[in-house]
Structure formats: structure tokens, C-alpha cells
Amino acid sequence: MLNNSSTNNDTKRSENATSLSCFADCKPAAFELKNLAWSPYKHTPLLHPISITVNPTEFVAVVGPNGSGKTSLLRCLYRVNKPSSGQVLMDGKDIWSLPARTCAQRIATVLQDTGAEFGLSVFEMVEIGLTPKSTSWKRTAEDSEAIESVLALLDVSHLIERNFNALSGGERQRVMIARALVQGPDILILDEPTNHLDIRHQLEVLELLSTLPCTIIVSLHDLSLAAAYADRVLVMKDGQMQGYSAANEAFTEQQIEHVFEVKTIIDQHPITRRPRFSFYTNNQQD
Ligand SMILES: Nc1ncnc2c1ncn2[C@@H]1O[C@H](COP(=O)(O)OP(=O)(O)OP(=O)(O)O)[C@@H](O)[C@H]1O
Structure with a gap:
């Protein structure tokens, strides 16, 4: 924080x-x-x-x-x-x-x-992230290493050869995050x-x-x-x-009610010590 x-x-x-x-x-x-x-x-x-x-x-x-x-x-x-x-x-x-x-x-x-992305593999999808900064069309060993590192970080190394279109929503999302990271923005x-x-x-x-x-x-x-x-x-x-x-x-309970139109109790998570939100509606009150 x-x-x-x-x-x-x-x-x-x-x-x-x-x-x-x-x-x-x-x-x-x-x-x-x-x-x-x-x-x-x-x-x-x-x-x-x-x-x-x-x-x-x-x-x-x-x-x-x-x-x-x-x-x-x-x-x-x-x-x-x-x-x-x-x-x-x-x-x-x-x-x-x-x-x-x-x-x-x-x-x-x-x-x-x-x-849909033209049937590209996961590796090829992430490789696109290198495009904005690349100075050559040729892929280097460092490029491949960078792609493999971000795939590993996002827990999608095992999908590297898979067709991007055939992935689940969550797998696709992690591949797209890997693509953004490989750009080193x-x-x-x-x-x-x-x-x-x-x-x-x-x-x-x-x-x-x-x-x-x-x-x-x-x-x-x-x-x-x-x-x-x-x-x-x-x-x-x-x-x-x-x-x-x-x-x-x-966040305050009043502000959440004003912005999101739900009631909340905010307390502290016993382990992480971070704010914990318990939402409810007027209908759910005793
Ligand atoms: N290009 C556009 N033309 C007309 N209306 C638009 C356009 N882009 C956004 N809007 C409208 O602007 C409002 C805000 O949309 P926006 O997508 O920014 O909300 P959001 O907070 O991201 O919503 P959500 O949580 O549903 O994704 C909506 O009413 C949307 O219909």
C-alpha cells in the first residue's frame, strides 16, 4: 500500500x-x-x-x-x-x-x-508483444527466453504450443497478460x-x-x-x-452504499489484515 x-x-x-x-x-x-x-x-x-x-x-x-x-x-x-x-x-x-x-x-x-486471433499459437500471441520495440523481424534467443519467462510467470508454460483460440477464458486472459509483460512497458x-x-x-x-x-x-x-x-x-x-x-x-461503508447501491460491513481480514467486505442488500436484513 x-x-x-x-x-x-x-x-x-x-x-x-x-x-x-x-x-x-x-x-x-x-x-x-x-x-x-x-x-x-x-x-x-x-x-x-x-x-x-x-x-x-x-x-x-x-x-x-x-x-x-x-x-x-x-x-x-x-x-x-x-x-x-x-x-x-x-x-x-x-x-x-x-x-x-x-x-x-x-x-x-x-x-x-x-x-479470435487467426489461429496463432500461444507462443506467437505473446511474441506480438515484442513488436512495438523490435528493430528486426528475426526472433533472437533472448526474445524466446523472454517469452518463456513471462509464460512461466503467468503459469501458462504448458500451453505454449496450443492454439490460442482453443484456450479457456482464464487461460486466454493469462496469455494476454504475458503478452503485455513481454513488451516491458x-x-x-x-x-x-x-x-x-x-x-x-x-x-x-x-x-x-x-x-x-x-x-x-x-x-x-x-x-x-x-x-x-x-x-x-x-x-x-x-x-x-x-x-x-x-x-x-x-472505502467506507457509506461511500460504497452511495456508489454501488449495496450495504457493506468492512472489517479486517484476520490473516492478511486487509479490508474485508461483506455485502448485503436491504432485503437481506432481518
Ligand atoms: N463509443 C461510445 N459511444 C456511445 N456510448 C459509449 C461509448 N463508449 C462508452 N459508452 C457509454 O459510456 C458509459 C460508460 O461505459 P464504460 O464502458 O466506460 O463503463 P464501465 O465502467 O467500463 O462499465 P463495465 O463495468 O460495465 O465494464 C456506458 O453507458 C456506455 O454505454
């Missing part, structure tokens, strides 16, 4: 960075959203002005109900949704003033619902990466992400995971920012 365990996080991150050669040149990016607003319509705003900063190596979780604007916001950050007003600055430069290739080299994404943006994962893999993936040396912005539906692994949490509702604070201060 941001305040009380930043030293532990830094140690874990640097240990992991040394074990992943693809992050050897990582220069974690700072992001600044300056009154960023977006809408596909002229007069109806979908994302209302948001101003936040994300520091290099920070892990930011974006949470909010369905339709609150999480994906729209992430699409602004990886240069797909052009702001209607305001700016997204990466290391002080407006991403729309930078060459697309620079953004593609520095930013890796893991998006929802990856479609300076900023990693993930849209609901734990959606198809079983509980063990949800925890393992979040734990892995929290050790990476790059800046991370991830949308999550699971508030426990956001509270457990993020440094800061951005809470969204109806396209508006409701709060942006350290993960251990991000």
Missing part, C-alpha cells in the same frame, strides 16, 4: 525487475490527467472532467459500477478516446502530441474480450484483467502486477483486490470521479 508498506513494495518490485529481462530498460511513466473529459456526443458528456496524477511505479485501481466510465477512461489513457477537453500527460507531454509509435512502445494494454493498463480467472489466479496475477517495476492502472470490480493490491484507488460513478485516495482510505 502507498503509505505503510512502500518500502516493502519497492524491494519486491526491484527483485522482480531483476528476474524479468524484458523490464531491464523500464522507465516507469508518470501520468497526469488535467481536467480530462470525454464523450462521443457533442452535448452529452460521458466522462466529466477528472484531474489526477499517477506517480511512476504507482499501482492505481479504477473501480465503479457497470457503466460508470472505467473503460472509457482507460481508453483515454492509451490514446484511443481523444479527450473532448483537457489532457492526458505522460511524463509531462500530451499523449496526443507524441508519435503513436512512442505511445505503443511505452504503454501496454490488456483489454476485455480478446477476439513503462505503463501497463489493464481492463478488468481478473474477469475470467479463478480465485488462485486472481490473487497470483494481482500479486505479480504489484511487484512489476512499471506504472500500473487497472480497472477492477473486486473491491477487496483493489484495497489489497493498489497504492491508490480511483472511484467512479456516472462518469464522475467520486474519490482518489490511498487504498486503505478509499
Whole structure:
């Protein structure tokens, strides 16, 4: 977490960075959203002005109900949704003033619902992650080694020769995360990466992400995971920012009722000491 365990996080991150050669040149990016607003319509705003900063190596979780604007916001950050007003600055430069290739080299994404990919194998799918930074068409021994390392980290080495299209949803998701990691990005943006994962893999993936040396912005539906692994949490509702604070201060029972329209009891997990959420509806009260 941001305040009380930043030293532990830094140690874990640097240990992991040394074990992943693809992050050897990582220069974690700072992001600044300056009154960023977006809408596909002229007069109806979908994302209302948001101003936040994300520091290099920070892990930011974006949470909010369905339709609150999480994906729209992430699409602004990886240069797909052009702001209607305001700016997204990466290391002080407006991403729309930078060459697309620079953004593609520095930013890796893991998006929802990856479609069919022309019958490529798992190895070939992950190899695509090397494209933004590659200077030659020829695959080197280091490239193959990097691909094998990220597949091992995501627990999908055994699928290396399998057809990507024939994988389960959770297996595909882990392969797509491996593809983003092999790029060795300076900023990693993930849209609901734990959606198809079983509980063990949800925890393992979040734990892995929290050790990476790059800046991370991830949308999550699971508030426990956001509270457990993020440094800061951005809470969204109806396209508006409701709060942006350290993960251990991000959630209160009143705020969850306001944003998610459910009741909650928040206490402390007896083992991990992290916030534990027990949700219920009005109908479930005695
Ligand atoms: N290109 C678009 N054109 C029109 N409406 C859009 C477009 N993109 C998003 N929206 C609308 O903006 C709102 C926010 O959508 P968004 O996908 O950002 O929400 P979300 O918080 O990611 O939701 P979920 O949790 O369901 O994935 C929704 O009402 C959606 O229909």
C-alpha cells in the first residue's frame, strides 16, 4: 500500500525487475490527467472532467459500477478516446502530441474480450508483444527466453504450443497478460484483467502486477483486490470521479452504499489484515 508498506513494495518490485529481462530498460511513466473529459456526443458528456496524477511505479485501481466510465477512461489513457477537453500527460507531454509509435512502445494494454486471433499459437500471441520495440523481424534467443519467462510467470508454460483460440477464458486472459509483460512497458493498463480467472489466479496475477517495476492502472470490480493490491484507488460513478485516495482510505461503508447501491460491513481480514467486505442488500436484513 502507498503509505505503510512502500518500502516493502519497492524491494519486491526491484527483485522482480531483476528476474524479468524484458523490464531491464523500464522507465516507469508518470501520468497526469488535467481536467480530462470525454464523450462521443457533442452535448452529452460521458466522462466529466477528472484531474489526477499517477506517480511512476504507482499501482492505481479504477473501480465503479457497470457503466460508470472505467473503460472509457482507460481508453483515454492509451490514446484511443481523444479527450473532448483537457489532457492526458505522460511524463509531462500530451499523449496526443507524441508519435503513436512512442505511445505503443511505452504503454501496454490488456483489454476485455480478446477476439479470435487467426489461429496463432500461444507462443506467437505473446511474441506480438515484442513488436512495438523490435528493430528486426528475426526472433533472437533472448526474445524466446523472454517469452518463456513471462509464460512461466503467468503459469501458462504448458500451453505454449496450443492454439490460442482453443484456450479457456482464464487461460486466454493469462496469455494476454504475458503478452503485455513481454513488451516491458513503462505503463501497463489493464481492463478488468481478473474477469475470467479463478480465485488462485486472481490473487497470483494481482500479486505479480504489484511487484512489476512499471506504472500500473487497472480497472477492477473486486473491491477487496483493489484495497489489497493498489497504492491508490480511483472511484467512479456516472462518469464522475467520486474519490482518489490511498487504498486503505478509499472505502467506507457509506461511500460504497452511495456508489454501488449495496450495504457493506468492512472489517479486517484476520490473516492478511486487509479490508474485508461483506455485502448485503436491504432485503437481506432481518
Ligand atoms: N463509443 C461510445 N459511444 C456511445 N456510448 C459509449 C461509448 N463508449 C462508452 N459508452 C457509454 O459510456 C458509459 C460508460 O461505459 P464504460 O464502458 O466506460 O463503463 P464501465 O465502467 O467500463 O462499465 P463495465 O463495468 O460495465 O465494464 C456506458 O453507458 C456506455 O454505454
